[in-house]
Amino acid sequence: MSETDIHKSSKKAARIQTVVCGFLFSIFSFVYMYVFQRDILEALHYSLAHGKTHYAPLATALVLTVILVLLRWGTNSLLGLKGEVRAWSYFPSCLILGVLTAVGRTIYMESYHTVWGWLLPVILLVYFVVTFWLRHVFRAWLNEECSPITIMNTNLLVLFVLCLMTVWIGNSNRTFHHELQAERYLRERQYDKALEVGRKSLESSRSLTVLRSYAMSRAGVLGDKLFEYPQYYRSEGLFFADDSLTVLRYTNDSIYYMLGVRPYKGEGRMEFLRNICYKGTGKYLALDYYLSALLLEKELDGFAESLEELVDTATVLPRHYKEAVLMYKSKHPDYPFNVSDTTLMGRYEDYKALQQTFKLPMEEKNMMRREYGDTYWWYFDYQE
Secondary structure, eight states: OOHHHHHHHHHHHHHHHHHHHHHHHHHHHHHIIIIISHHHHHHHHHHHHTTOSOOOHHHHHHHHHHHHHHHHHHHHHHHOOOGGGGGGGGHHHHHHHHHHTOOOGGGGSTTOOOTHHHHHHHHHHHHHHHHHHHHHHTHHHHHSOOOHHHHHHHHHHHHHHHHHHHHHHSOOOHHHHHHHHHHHHHHTTOHHHHHHTTTTOSOOOHHHHHHHHHHHHHHTOHHHHGGGSOOOSGGGGGSOOSOGGGOOSOOHHHHHHHHTOOOOTTOOHHHHHHHHHHTTOSOTHHHHHHHHHHHHTTOHHHHHHHHHHHSOTTSOOOHHHHHHHHHHHTTOTTOSOOOOOHHHHHHHHHHHHHHTTOSSHHHHHHHHHHHHTTSHHHHHHHOO
């Protein structure tokens, strides 16, 4: 093969490599923004726009991908990278993509700032200066003809490493992603979808726990599904923390609006819930919130007393209330509420029988969770 043919082959390989890397980066950028970091970008948009404009995830992912691809072309036009290091021109695009998604819980605060505000331009400046210098030093090596396969494989490896860098920089905290996703579904009033977020995970932050409780209450299933999810915060899991760094756009004001009443200054949450239920000042959702709070605090006597005083005995009780009543009636047979659900009664008998078959406490806890982890019985007996 003549030298001219080799040169033409190298140019063709370079074009193919450019198209392939451009296509792969575009796919990565779009999927990363539209699928994996959708809620992070929405939170960033809300913070920057102060909630005054609507976020369009599809358009945002497409437009930013086009901009990042154009930035790569501009970078390579300036630096003139070619051969085995041509994909290195994607560094600014991958870095900026990572920085856009490096968002934490302080995003909603007015004083929000990030180290990337000054670090990003410094890194880009160093990148351009060092790369321009290295290109000059290794000019002869860059001008050498290489095997098309070597060029392709090397550039794909460089692009892969840069994409990993993007993922490493961006926020990959699964719990925070779940919080943002659940919050989005709540704003859209899709309560069932909000309850599907992180459903199979045993991890749960306080904010996510509250968002789930809020969704269940709005959907009218708090008494049926509360203990299908991890409950690590007792009744505090029904209210957001007062620390603004740990809440999202939903705050306790949202909960007080749902309940219909705000607490007095210095009024404890259990006292607040009891007062609005016994005084009848809260909305109808307040009773479920109060009874659920009693169950979460494992105040079974208080729950039984309040249930008897506030709920008609002919009322069909939600699942977890019936589970609590079965536990209570096992020690107080004369309690007026009766559970006629034979399936549930049989399951409770099986629960008590299975408890007697274990010798090691940890084995008992884990095996009982596997069989009965979605019941109030397991929560009452094993959740610390």
